[in-house]
Amino acid sequence: xxxxxxxxxxxxxxxxxxLRPRWPAHLKGWLVPVVIVALLExxxxxxxxxxxxxxxxxxxxxxxxxxxxxxxxKHVLASLLRVLLGFAIGxxxxxxxxxxxxxxREAEAYLEPTFAGLRAIPSLAWVPLLLLWxxxxxxxxxxxxxxxxxxxxxxxxxxxxxxxxxxLVEVGQMYGFSRRRLIWxxxxxxxxxxxxxxxxxxLSMAWMFxxxxxxxxxxxxxGYLLSDGRETSRPDIVLAAIIVLAVLGKLSDGLLAGLExxxxxxxxxxxxxxxxx
Amino acid sequence: MSExxxxxxxxxxxxxxxxxxxxVQVRLHPGEIVSLLGPSGCGKSxxxxxxxxxxxxxxxxxxxxxEQVAFVFQEPRLMPWLSVERNVGFHDDKAFDAAWxxxxxxxxxxxxxxxxxxxxxxxxxxxxxxxxxxxxxxxRVLLLDExxxxxxxxxxxxxxxxxxxxxxxxxxxxxxVTHDIDEALYLSxxxxxxxxxxxxxxxxxxxxxxxxxxxxxxQLAALKAQSLxxxxxxxxx
Numbered sequence: 379x380x381x382x383x384x385x386x387x388x389x390x391x392x393x394x395x396x397l398r399p400r401w402p403a404h405l406k407g408w409l410v411p412v413v414i415v416a417l418l419e420x421x422x423x424x425x426x427x428x429x430x431x432x433x434x435x436x437x438x439x440x441x442x443x444x445x446x447x448x449x450x451x452k453h454v455l456a457s458l459l460r461v462l463l464g465f466a467i468g469x470x471x472x473x474x475x476x477x478x479x480x481x482x483r484e485a486e487a488y489l490e491p492t493f494a495g496l497r498a499i500p501s502l503a504w505v506p507l508l509l510l511w512x513x514x515x516x517x518x519x520x521x522x523x524x525x526x527x528x529x530x531x532x533x534x535x536x537x538x539x540x541x542x543x544x545x546l547v548e549v550g551q552m553y554g555f556s557r558r559r560l561i562w563x564x565x566x567x568x569x570x571x572x573x574x575x576x577x578x579x580x581l582s583m584a585w586m587f588x589x590x591x592x593x594x595x596x597x598x599x600x601g602y603l604l605s606d607g608r609e610t611s612r613p614d615i616v617l618a619a620i621i622v623l624a625v626l627g628k629l630s631d632g633l634l635a636g637l638e639x640x641x642x643x644x645x646x647x648x649x650x651x652x653x654x655x
Numbered sequence: 656m657s658e659x660x661x662x663x664x665x666x667x668x669x670x671x672x673x674x675x676x677x678x679v680q681v682r683l684h685p686g687e688i689v690s691l692l693g694p695s696g697c698g699k700s701x702x703x704x705x706x707x708x709x710x711x712x713x714x715x716x717x718x719x720x721x722e723q724v725a726f727v728f729q730e731p732r733l734m735p736w737l738s739v740e741r742n743v744g745f746h747d748d749k750a751f752d753a754a755w756x757x758x759x760x761x762x763x764x765x766x767x768x769x770x771x772x773x774x775x776x777x778x779x780x781x782x783x784x785x786x787x788x789x790x791x792x793x794x795r796v797l798l799l800d801e802x803x804x805x806x807x808x809x810x811x812x813x814x815x816x817x818x819x820x821x822x823x824x825x826x827x828x829x830x831x832v833t834h835d836i837d838e839a840l841y842l843s844x845x846x847x848x849x850x851x852x853x854x855x856x857x858x859x860x861x862x863x864x865x866x867x868x869x870x871x872x873x874q875l876a877a878l879k880a881q882s883l884x885x886x887x888x889x890x891x892x
Contacts, residue, residue, distance in 0.1 A: 643772075
């Protein structure tokens with residue numbers, strides 16, 4: 379096949395991508411949301427959509443501003459505490475069981491079928507039972523969040539341990555390492571990437587379930603704010619609560635992502651093609 | 656000759672219904688370099704793993720006069736989360752002997768890389784680290800399982816010379832598995848040729864040449880012809 383040769387001296391240095399403007403990576407991500415918000419603002423202002431259904435983004439911003447000077451802190455704090463507590467309980471139990479099942483075939487034989495069965499239950503199906511058993515106060519919410527956070531952490535944890543390269547484990551066996559030493563020196567560090575994947579998806583499940591729990595029965599929290607906005611026909615409050623949830627979810631995930639980058643910088647992984655990120 | 660460091664007799668080793676080893680006997684004397692040469696799947700790596708204590712299910716006897724046996728795998732098998740120096744001193748975790756590690760890294764030509772992570776190393780460099788890790792525990796015997804099969808030909812020759820130098824300097828006996836005839840002859844005092852499974856040692860070639868050897872030495876070529884004949888008779892190819 380003939381390969382066209384490159385133009386030599388005197389030729390204009392050609393930019394890849396031709397006429398397309400080159401944006402810095404962090405600006406690229408803003409393009410889509412900014413366009414959407416602008417379109418919404420125009421549609422809402424022009425009266426194409428009634429304000430009781432789709433308020434203008436600027437109105438939502440004003441509502442958010444008002445809330446921030448009022449009750450928002452209380453709601454955020456309530457939801458945040460529930461997520462932290464529920465996630466802490468669910469994730470720690472999940473790590474313990476994942477380690478147990480991951481490391482021992484015996485434990486796997488006894489426990490894994492039960493967990494597989496429980497995992498098949500959509501977690502929200504526990505809600506009526508939790509309400510019956512634990513009432514509508516904090517405990518039932520925390521337990522629901524813990525259940526939601528448990529499974530992603532558990533499943534990823536077991537997979538992470540079972541995915542550890544046997545050849546690395548052999549290095550320890552060759553040194554005659556004890557089981558405990560094999561776990562601490564090789565299995566645990568090698569399964570860190572998978573554990574982090576589990577923790578991050580567990581945390582996002584925790585946020586999902588805090589909203590579910592607060593939608594059902596709560597007097598404060600962001601889920602309560604959502605349902606309050608619906609009951610009082612205030613889509614601007616609903617949207618404001620959604621925005622706050624998005625920000626909190628992103629911030630908490632960013633925290634874990636930061637830890638991941640810090641602790642797992644040794645990973646030799648594919649980071650995507652092109653000059654996007 | 657002085658007492659053997661290693662005396663391995665494997666009567667039989669099976670993997671499921673397949674018998675891989677039959678009546679194999681290998682002795683290794685202090686300072687000696689012995690190669691196990693044979694086709695892939697002939698059980699030579701299994702034999703090495705038996706010596707290293709990574710395979711237990713076999714019938715036979717294994718006598719060490721020295722507990723100080725170390726193993727260099729086919730792949731570097733470095734812990735990717737640890738720096739090069741921590742990998743070399745892996746056995747002792749954070750309490751590793753820093754001076755000894757630094758000396759070993761200098762000897763394998765990686766003195767500037769103590770703090771580097773394995774992902775920053777080339778294949779040949781990573782294997783140098785693996786060799787340094789093998790030497791860290793002051794072994795009398797170093798077992799090597801096709802240690803240079805994954806690197807290019809020029810790197811391989813350099814690593815072979817490095818290995819000879821280290822073995823001589825620290826007075827370590829080497830037992831090496833390889834399927835590279837040139838490598839076996841260039842490095843070894845004795846080459847044990849194994850056939851297809853169930854395999855045993857078919858022939859022992861004594862390479863009675865002084866080190867440093869010349870890769871172009873006609874005597875090496877003659878020995879190579881001899882081993883090719885033997886391998887051909889064994890219907891290895």
